[in-house]
Amino acid sequence: MTANGRQYPEFQLRLPNGGPVARGRLLAEKGARGSRKLVVRAGSPVRAKVVPSFAERKPPSYRTRQELIAAGSIRQSDSRPGWLETARDIEFTSPSAAAEVLMGCSANGWGVWKTNEGVSLLDYVTESTTGPNRPWLIRGSNVTGLDLVQRLWLPEGCISLAAARLRQGVAGGTSKEGLRAMVQEDYESTATYSQKQQLVEELHAFLSRMKPGDTVCTISGGQLYIGEITGEVQQTESEDRRSNLRRPVDWQPTGFPYDDLPEELQQKLSVQHDVVDLTSVQAHIEGLGLTDQELAEEAEATVRDPSLEIPALTARRELELPRPAEALAADLLVHDVAWLQEVHELLWDERQLVFYGPPGTGKTYLALKLAEFFGGGPEQVKLVQFHPSYAYEDFFEGFRPQEDPQSREVAFRLTAGPLRELADLASREGNRHIPHFLIIDEINRANLAKVFGELYFLLEYRNKSVRLTYSGDDFALPPNLFVIGTMNTADRSIALVDAAMRRRFAFVELSPRIEPTSGLLRRWLTREDKDAQPADLLDALNSRIDDPDFRIGPSYLMKKGVYRDGGLERTWRTKILPLLEEHHYGEGVDVERRYGLAALRESLG
DSSP states (O other): OEETTEEOOOEEEEOTTTOOEEEEEEEEEEOTTSOEEEEEOTTOEEOSOOOTTHHHHOHHHHHHHHHHHHTTSEEEOSSSTTOEEESSOEEESSHHHHHHHHHTSOOOHHHHOBOTTSOBTHHHHOSSOOSSOOEEEEOOSOBTTBOHIIIIIHHHTEEEEOOTTSOTTOOTTOOHHHHHHHHHHHTTTTSOHHHHHHHHHHHHIIIIIOOTTOEEEEEETTEEEEEEEOSOOEEOOOTTSSOSEEEEEEEOSSOEEGGGSOHHHHHHHTOOSSEEEOGGGHHHHHTTTOOHHHHHHHHHTSOOOTTSOOHHHHHTOOOOOOOOOHHHHHHHTOSOHHHHHHHHHHHHHHSEEEEEESTTSOHHHHHHHHHHHHHTSGGGEEEEEOOTTOOHHHHTEEEEEEEOTTTOOEEEEEEEOHHHHHHHHHTSTTTTTSOEEEEEETGGGSOHHHHHTTHHHHHHOTTOOEEOSSSOOEEOOOTTEEEEEEEETTOTTSOOOOHHHHHHSEEEEOOTTSTTTTTHHHHHHHHTTOOSHHHHHHHHHHHTOOOGGGOOOGGGGSSGGGGSTTHHHHHIIIIIHHHHHHHTTTTTOOHHHHHSHHHHHHHHO
16 A cells, blocks of 8 residues: 555554454545545444543544444444444545544544554654654734634634745754754844744744644633644745644634633643643643543543553542641640631632741741641651842752762752752642642741742742743742741841732731740640649740730740750740840840749749
8 A cells, every 4th residue: 555655554443442453544645634534444343332522522523423324334243243343445534533433432543543563653654753642732813913713723724833934845854953044044134043042943843843643722712722633734825924834633623711721731821932832731631621431431442551540530630738637736736726727728728828926936847747737748848948148049940050970070050949849849740639838937038039039920820830030941830839938027137028928928927925826835734744834934924025026935945955954944044035135135124134034933923
């Protein structure tokens, strides 16, 4: 068998669950969507049932199947009980259409039709890079002011890329180096350096990386439209020069509302390029418009490893924060589990919060314990501490000196910071339903606008992406990444946090004047079977401090050393009184007389 002067073998399609094998041959002619036609041989098996979503997702193939059955071209098989079979050779407009009719479900014919040696049909016909099929975002709703999606792509079944000045005769499969030379010459006086660089990337993806069977997505009028590339790239001379490069596409009949899409998919779709590789969210795209049951039924109708999870179902696993119960409240000595549940709700709604209060109120301890509880263990928790010299390069990414292990030479290399490392871990496939926590200790001790940079935007708009300063990557904060900050309100050397910070974080007070902090020491002493006098002394001390930001937290008195001989006096003299001396510096207050143990004990009788 030959097509376009090339010899092609017979292709086979094994039906699912160890089913029989259909046989077909490739034709030289192309169908309406620019794809090679394929003839299925007489006597080939056909699955008796179709999946419930078949008629809605693939109406042309569903109608073709019904018409072939009605005409007797597909009939009950005499040799294979429970199966149908083709009564004659049947010509289909594409390998995918043939596979869908035989299997009764959506199918990528470029991959499932294979030779006897297991080589896919795609490897014989494509001029593009081989490998697994990928999904792509192609923008066409605003091409020099026109919505090509509605005017051209959907009505005529194609996608296009504006390459107005690119020379004629550019073939699919052209290398990036070859395209770079062409763009440099053809766009020499009409594009900037960065525009040329971006155009090379987009042309290379469109010409050489895309291939038949790939999924394409585009956005128009608030809807996401999805289709399948059915043929090779074509270069034309369009009248308005807006669509000189085209690929044929078989579009699904309906779009999906953009606002209803999964958050991770919205993040990738927000990347501001005309051509974007969507492989990282492929599972979300495959599951659009299908229920869990329909996904399972489609998986049963295709040839796949039954031991593996269905990717679209895995991607749908819901992110969950475990709800606090009485056991956690008792472990943390919190007065009421309802307070922990409120923290849970704030984290779920905002994804960022700050514990603020005077020193010694257990802010960092509580942040770590809650993060480990919500995240399922310390492996999902990373802690950083801000300070006045902390910068974006330390926090997220930047060029830092590193020694080459081979040459021993030191050079500046792009290095990921703690937030980038945790975000990469949280966004890995299989981790996306597991909460990950970044604890930022002393969050108000750094220049927050300098440290966060463009990440400020992402804290508020989790469904968007931004272009990073150093790497140039398009980055979004994973939905399962939570941030807990701690802020010491007694540190008057730090300016108050700005309005942008307050808008993006929920603020939860931990103060000796309110629960859960006010009674924490007394509950701890009861659990440790110790005398309650230290709690009485702390209450008496704080009653004499007018400024709530300088009241003393209970953690100073929740250490073993305090309860050795002379430990309480040492702690009072070396930790608590120096704080109060600083507070009253220059005021002429006798700190020992007002706040010393002797004065407090006397007041307690």
